[in-house]
Amino acid sequence: MTLSLSDPESLRVHVKVFDGPLDLLLHLIHKNELDIMDIPIATIMEQYLEHLELMQDLNLEVAGEFLLMAATLTQIKSKMLLPPEEGPGGAEEALDPRAELVMKLLEYQKFKEAATTLESRHWLGRDVFKRGGHFAEVTGIETSRERPLVVPSTLVLVDALKVVLDRISAGEGTEIEGEHYSVFDQMKWVLSEISVGEERIFDSLFDTLRTRRQVIATFLALLELIRLHRVNVLQESDSGTILIRRVEISDSALGEKEIDEYL
Secondary structure (H helix, E strand, C coil), rough: CCCCCCCCCEEEECCCCCCHHHHHHHHHHHHCCCCCCCCCCHHHHHHHHHHHHHHHHHCCCCCCHHHHHHHHHHHHHHHHCCCCCCCHHHHCCCCCCHHHHHHHHHHHHHHHHHHHHHHHCCCCCCCCCCCHHHHHHHHHHCCCCCEEECCCCCHHHHHHHHHHHHHHHHHHCCCCCCCCCCHHHHHHHHHCCECCCEEEEHHHHHHCCCCCHHHHHHHHHHHHHCCCEEEEEEEEEECCCCEEEECCCCCCCHHHHHHHHHC
């Protein structure tokens, strides 16, 4: 994925947000605490299309399977607006247009839960941290919180980004034609904004940003810093506050080797 944002010197940011359209749908269902057996198609379709638009804003390649699912949701919604067909003898045989999609989602969820169970044995000390000594040894973060901190998925971070972008839209920040932001410059800016060992709430990092382009470039910069282990992003529970903490390293500047990786 290549970020342009009108900037020829943009960095190539390697981000895989969703494993596929079923992954995105399942995420939306769980996020909204919906019954998978009774999906409100209109609501889910609207949110699905919003996420596709956001993926395009992030210059993420939207594969054909995502577009196919969008068409499928539209078809299901259309069928649900029609009166049910009557079967032989006048008896209504109203097959739920969502039935096939629900079966696919249930099957996908089953395999995903199985994969999560297999992987969970490796989470402690990597994606889940206990209170006290072990957590501090691994991350350098001292905490007295009762709940363990977990590493939020990219899905959760994208949802948090959407909240920030909605706030920017509501504030009607002015986009200047030809204005561009280098992801690499935003990486340096993020590091300058967070002292080593300091905790920042995710939303607060974007408080001084006024345009959509700034926010998107900064978000991609944050993802790259996470990948490079320059910052940790942690969360209390699935819906808790997202925290950003800068990791202490031997040098304070991005190394030449890391720069060369993107140019």
